[in-house]
Amino acid sequence: MTANNLQRLTELRAKIDAVDESVHNLLMQRASVIDELIKVKGAATQKGAAFHPGREASMMVQFAKRHGGSLPLEMIIHIWRDIISTFTYLQANYTVHLSDVGDTNLLRDMARFQFGFTVPFQNHDSIKQAFGVMAETGNALAVIAVEGEKCWWQYLGGKNGLGLMARLPVLVETKLPSVDAFVVAPPTTEAIPFDWRTYAGFVESTDALNDWTGGKVIAIDTDEQGRYQALIAIADGGAAPKSMLDIRAVGGYFEQIEPAA
Ligand SMILES: O=C(O)C(=O)C[C@]1(C(=O)O)C=C[C@@H](O)C=C1
CATH class of the missing domain: 3.40.190 (D-Maltodextrin-Binding Protein; domain 2)
Structure with a gap:
């Protein structure tokens, strides 16, 4: 390595140290914002x-x-x-x-x-x-x-x-x-x-929801008693399948991110 390169390397490492110091300080600053956020959210956080x-x-x-x-x-x-x-x-x-x-x-x-x-x-x-x-x-x-x-x-x-x-x-x-x-x-x-609300319930067979267009089928499987249980997702404007029995809401999820989003 030339003397010039060596000097540049030292300068670049100093720059990295400066960036790291800023990132570290900003993260500590973020923590102090959270300290205040904890007070503001108060009871909501204590409950769960x-x-x-x-x-x-x-x-x-x-x-x-x-x-x-x-x-x-x-x-x-x-x-x-x-x-x-x-x-x-x-x-x-x-x-x-x-x-x-x-x-x-x-x-x-x-x-x-x-x-x-x-x-x-x-x-x-x-x-x-x-x-x-x-x-x-x-x-x-x-x-x-x-x-x-x-x-x-x-x-x-x-x-x-x-x-x-x-x-x-x-x-x-x-x-x-x-x-x-x-x-x-x-x-x-x-x-x-949620973008997608999820529901669980009973269906007649693994094919029972093949013609359903109101949302997405995530999984269908048999339980210990041989009954078919489905997990489905429905977005705004979608509709639950009529053939699904004992349907119950079980949370949901947001769209996953594609790198080009
Ligand atoms: O925005 C909040 O309510 C927070 O609690 C802060 C924060 C974060 O670290 O940015 C932490 C947890 C939440 O799931 C979302 C965001």
């Missing part, structure tokens, strides 16, 4: 979780729209997922529950992408067990693969009031390995303006 899925979804859309340059958008989304999840944790502690079923390494990677490393994780032998612990402990989330365990959505929306809150991965059509999965959450104090 501090999650605001609609706000989070719109923030992610802004990042995708604003993004440019050589830095992969995945990295920006991951950093801010970690920031938001940690700041949510600072407002009201919560645990992320996972079940030891299916490709657990992949699901754990997806969950860490979404929630970072500050938030504690807890593993369970089954989704049913994870939901049981969530119902008992309150402030808790679960990350569940659609194909994770037979008919797991049958446990949503009952006495425990658990429902879907987000669909993963947040960023679709990237090279990051992923499976279709959902974040499951306890009931929230305020109504969430």
